[in-house]
Amino acid sequence: MPPLFGGAIACEILAVRPSLLTALLAPYLAVAPSASPQAVRYGVVMADARDSLEHTWTDSVRQVERAYCVVGWSIGVHHVTRQPPYMDDSLFRVYLVSPAAVRSAGTSTVDFDCPEGVPELHTHTPTTCLRGDPRECVLGGPDAFSCQPSRADLEKLQMRNDRFGVIQCDRRVFRFYFVDDYRRPPPVVAQPGASKPPSSTPDTATRGGTPPTRS
Ligand SMILES: [Zn+2]
Numbered sequence: 001m002p003p004l005f006g007g008a009i010a011c012e013i014l015a016v017r018p019s020l021l022t023a024l025l026a027p028y029l030a031v032a033p034s035a036s037p038q039a040v041r042y043g044v045v046m047a048d049a050r051d052s053l054e055h056t057w058t059d060s061v062r063q064v065e066r067a068y069c070v071v072g073w074s075i076g077v078h079h080v081t082r083q084p085p086y087m088d089d090s091l092f093r094v095y096l097v098s099p100a101a102v103r104s105a106g107t108s109t110v111d112f113d114c115p116e117g118v119p120e121l122h123t124h125t126p127t128t129c130l131r132g133d134p135r136e137c138v139l140g141g142p143d144a145f146s147c148q149p150s151r152a153d154l155e156k157l158q159m160r161n162d163r164f165g166v167i168q169c170d171r172r173v174f175r176f177y178f179v180d181d182y183r184r185p186p187p188v189v190a191q192p193g194a195s196k197p198p199s200s201t202p203d204t205a206t207r208g209g210t211p212p213t214r215s
Contacts, residue, residue, distance in 0.1 A: 039080050039087040043164065043176025045094045050172065053097065057171040059126055061137045064105035067122040069114035072096030075163065092164050092176060097121055107132050108143070109152075109215050113160075120156075121166040121174075147175035152215035154182035 072095035080087040103111040107129040128141025147169035157165045167175045
């Protein structure tokens with residue numbers, strides 16, 4: 001169970017769209033973020049948001065991914081150390097989500113964008129599907145309940161520069177992910193006269209390790 005930081009929250013940053021929710025969460029005062037190095041990050045989907053996401057979760061074998069915008073959230077910062085080297089823990093709370101406008105969705109993809117500055121949440125289905133065809137999905141299997149953000153998830157997060165993203169991978173299971181989870185490799189600079197490395201080894205090709213496509 002993640003610590004809720006009790007009364008030890010050093011500061012709380014609030015990012016909430018609806019004015020009603022702002023009033024409800026008034027005790028969470030918006031203050032400047034800390035510039036100290038990050039120690040541990042926790043993520044919690046609070047009761048109202050969790051209830052709505054739990055309500056719309058389905059175990060149907062014929063489903064596609066769904067997407068939401070996180071319209072109410074906050075960051076609590078706890079100063080772990082008060083002397084150098086300084087470190088902060090952070091607690092990300094999600095209070096309210098709203099269905100996103102989805103351009104297209106498949107069994108392992110969903111194409112959508114929330115407004116700038118609004119973090120995103122999407123589902124990973126409880127199914128495994130052959131050829132990405134919803135008619136050929138089964139409940140369970142090797143691709144089901146994956147809470148790992150895909151490369152596409154992480155690259156999108158980095159491109160949007162959101163503070164976090166969230167995956168719902170079961171009725172009450174949520175995975176937060178952060179930009180720091182993904183480090184884009186530096187571009188390869190070709191050296192004059194350097195031989196080109198093989199793109200794959202025969203062993204790799206024989207094993208047929210197709211990278212996961214879920215996003
Ligand atoms: Zn995903």
